Amino acid sequence: MRPSNLTVKRFLVGLMLVAGLSGAAVAEEYENPRDPWEGYNRGVFAVNEALDMVIAKPIAQAYEFIIPEPIRILVTNVFSNISDVVIGINDLLQGRGEQAFNDFGRVVINTTLGFGGLFDVAGNAGWYKSTNDFGVTFGRWGAPSGPYFVLPILGPSNIRDTFGWAADIAASPLSIVVTDPTAFWTAWGVNYVNTRANLFPAEKIIEEAATDKYSYLRDAFMQNRLNLINEGAPPPGLDVEDPAESDDKK
Amino acid sequence: MIRFLRHMILLACVAFSAISSMAFANPLPPDQLVKQITQETYVYVNQDPLLQKGDTSKLIEWAEKSVVNSFDFQRMTRLAVGKDWRQATPEQQKQLVQEFRTLLIRTFANAFIGISKHQTLEYLPFKMQDDQKDVIVKTLILKPGKKPVDVNFSLEKGAEGWYVYDVVLAGVSLITNYRESFTQEIRTNGVDGLIKQLADKNRQAAQKAKAS
Numbered sequence: 001m002r003p004s005n006l007t008v009k010r011f012l013v014g015l016m017l018v019a020g021l022s023g024a025a026v027a028e029e030y031e032n033p034r035d036p037w038e039g040y041n042r043g044v045f046a047v048n049e050a051l052d053m054v055i056a057k058p059i060a061q062a063y064e065f066i067i068p069e070p071i072r073i074l075v076t077n078v079f080s081n082i083s084d085v086v087i088g089i090n091d092l093l094q095g096r097g098e099q100a101f102n103d104f105g106r107v108v109i110n111t112t113l114g115f116g117g118l119f120d121v122a123g124n125a126g127w128y129k130s131t132n133d134f135g136v137t138f139g140r141w142g143a144p145s146g147p148y149f150v151l152p153i154l155g156p157s158n159i160r161d162t163f164g165w166a167a168d169i170a171a172s173p174l175s176i177v178v179t180d181p182t183a184f185w186t187a188w189g190v191n192y193v194n195t196r197a198n199l200f201p202a203e204k205i206i207e208e209a210a211t212d213k214y215s216y217l218r219d220a221f222m223q224n225r226l227n228l229i230n231e232g233a234p235p236p237g238l239d240v241e242d243p244a245e246s247d248d249k250k
Numbered sequence: 251m252i253r254f255l256r257h258m259i260l261l262a263c264v265a266f267s268a269i270s271s272m273a274f275a276n277p278l279p280p281d282q283l284v285k286q287i288t289q290e291t292y293v294y295v296n297q298d299p300l301l302q303k304g305d306t307s308k309l310i311e312w313a314e315k316s317v318v319n320s321f322d323f324q325r326m327t328r329l330a331v332g333k334d335w336r337q338a339t340p341e342q343q344k345q346l347v348q349e350f351r352t353l354l355i356r357t358f359a360n361a362f363i364g365i366s367k368h369q370t371l372e373y374l375p376f377k378m379q380d381d382q383k384d385v386i387v388k389t390l391i392l393k394p395g396k397k398p399v400d401v402n403f404s405l406e407k408g409a410e411g412w413y414v415y416d417v418v419l420a421g422v423s424l425i426t427n428y429r430e431s432f433t434q435e436i437r438t439n440g441v442d443g444l445i446k447q448l449a450d451k452n453r454q455a456a457q458k459a460k461a462s
Contacts, residue, residue, distance in 0.1 A: 032430060120394070129397035201364040209357040209424070211451050215431035220422045227421020 034148060035218060041150040045214050048155060052196075060196035072194065074118045079191045080129060081110045081117025085173050090132040094140050102127055131228060134171070135164025139229035148218055156221035277411030281376035284387040284403045284414070287317045288371055291362055306359040307459050313355060322406065322413035323351040329416065330428040331436075331444075338441045346441070349448035356455055357424060358417070369393045371401075383407040 032038060064072070084107045091100035106129065109122040123129055138160050139145065146159025157165065169175055178184045210216035278286060294312055295301050301309055327347045328335050338346060374388040384406050391399045404416035417424045435444045 032434070034430075123396075124394060128392075131397060205357065205360040205364055208360055208455050209353065210431075211353075211428070211435070211447050212431045215434065216427060219427045219430050223422045223427060224420055 034222065036147050037149065041148060041218075042214055044150040044152055045155075045217075048150065048153060049213075051153065056193070056196050060193050060200075063193050064197045064200070072197065075190065075194045076198065077110070077114070077120050078117045079194065080120065081107060081114070082172060082174050084110070084129065086134075086168050086171050087130060087132040089171055090134060090137045091130075093137045094132075099130060099132075103130060103132070133164055134167035135161035135225070136228050138164055139225070145225070148222065156217055158225075161225065280378070280385050280403075280405040280412045281373065281387045283320060283405070283412050284389065285373055287320055287414070288389070291317055292371070295363060301363060306356060306363060309359045309363065310355055313359060318355060320412070320414055321354075322408070322415045323347055323354065325406070325413075325415040326350065326354060326425050329425050331432050332429045334433060334436045334441070342441045342445065345445045346448070349445060349452060352452045353448060353455075354424070356452075361419070361424075365391050365399075372398075385412075 035041065067075075084103050088100050088103035088107065091097075091103055106120075106122040106127050109125075109127065110117050110120060113119075114121040120129070143160050145161070148156070149158050149162060151157045151162060151165075154165070174187055175184060178187060206213065206216060277283075291309075291313070295309060298308070324347050327343075327350045330350060331338070331346065335343070370392050372390040372392055374390065376385075376387055378385050384404070387403045387405060389401045389403070391401060399420050401420075402418040403414050404418070405412045405414050407413075416426070432444055435447055439447075
């Protein structure tokens with residue numbers, strides 16, 4: 001057993017306990033059937049927002065200020081190259097051979113011609129990066145999402161995607177190659193800060209668009225995950241009809 | 251140099267589409283309309299360094315006079331509010347549309363400024379039947395080194411041409427994404443509560459824009 005996996009497991013068990021305890025204690029006036037743990041979730045969301053404001057965001061801002069953009073792009077590319085391996089594995093698990101060819105092809109091209117993933121040579125040649133992870137695979141295999149679930153620090157998730165996230169980490173070349181926990185979590189931290197800095201443009205859009213940031217992010221997360229699992233097709237059962245045109249229904 | 255050339259080509263496209271839409275009274279087909287809206291906005295955002303730094307107010311002012319006419323905000327509001335739309339009085343419905351429209355135009359403006367730097371929009375092949383009244387036009391935002399983001403525009407045919415009624419970014423509808431939160435607000439504070447929430451949000455954003 002690798003140390004990093006043990007840490008993840010302890011972390012998850014802790015989460016489940018916290019979720020179970022506080023979820024039961026909170027009663028909401030309007031209950032959203034897709035978010036039965038809303039009380040707990042809003043609590044963790046508020047803590048995450050506060051932590052982000054005092055820690056992650058200032059660090060990401062300093063990072064953005066100190067490290068020039070070309071270097072930040074290299075950092076993004078390296079982690080992106082590592083994640084392409086996990087994406088390819090999931091393509092295979094879902095039986096999408098052509099996509100797996102594209103995504104493993106990216107790894108081969110970028111690791112060699114792109115100097116260990118520093119440059120996205122493949123992307124520039126039309127082998128575009130895609131999205132995939134174990135959460136999507138579990139979904140396609142028929143696992144239910146379970147309730148919406150805000151993870152400490154990591155943010156929006158659900159039960160299925162929490163297990164998916166743990167599997168993503170376990171399958172990542174990073175946790176296989178980097179066995180020293182300190183080195184592993186340092187790399188993880190750099191990736192987190194770099195990703196956070198990449199989110200600055202999206203942040204402004206969300207801040208100005210959302211009337212309630214919690215539910216805006218929650219519903220965007222749910223729509224996005226459903227879309228990935230259904231491969232762009234409208235998910236069955238999602239109510240998108242126009243109320244003015246459907247007076248007889250419901 | 252390449253950037254300059256690309257701008258010239260875009261300008262030429264926009265000029266051409268503007269002329270062609272003037273020359274023929276026929277409404278533009280939906281894919282052409284989406285192309286026109288996005289390219290006009292792209293050119294407008296990129297000709298002004300202030301806009302690229304995030305000054306949305308100028309872009310909003312410009313959009314109000316041009317591309318916004320091709321959006322159906324009435325339908326967008328109905329879609330966002332969902333079933334509770336029918337319990338709103340006509341006056342409340344008018345206010346909802348007005349406030350939601352302001353919010354959406356600001357969101358679209360922010361999104362466009364966010365995506366326009368060093369990025370290109372690819373228009374995916376579009377096919378439709380002659381009698382179709384509801385279509386989806388698909389595009390991709392491409393950025394070197396990043397995964398492409400799919401942006402789909404839903405359009406419906408109205409009396410005077412096609413109107414955009416939904417914009418879907420990476421599977422997330424910028425319209426129906428509000429439904430749960432609007433429903434929650436209406437169930438808790440009524441339709442007037444939602445109108446007030448939207449108006450407050452718009453006022454805050456306007457003040458912030460002025461301050462910065």
